[in-house]
Amino acid sequence: MELLETLKAEKLKIHDWREKESTRDAVKKEIRDFLWADATGLPDPAYSDSDVDAKTEAVFRHIHYAYPRLPSPLYGERAA
Secondary structure: OHHHHHHHHOHHHOOOHHHOHHHHHHHHHHHHHHHHOOOOOOOOOOOOHHHHHHHHHHHHHHHHHHOOOOOOOOOOOOOO
16 A cells, blocks of 8 residues: 555656656556565565566556556546
8 A cells, every 4th residue: 555655646646657658667666666675575585586576567567557547547536
């Protein structure tokens, strides 16, 4: 939930974020950094670099699908 809130507060607010390569890359980096961080990430050594990369891609694909804009049309969220 913390990751999603961070993304919603920053990068997903950018108009047409999915159309801008730099913003897409920034979203993916935020996800990977979160999954890799000691405090918030996946347990090491249970998850290798390639595991974290795969999980990053899966989370990114979901965010890309579910949040074409804010609020998410998929989840019926209310505008902030």
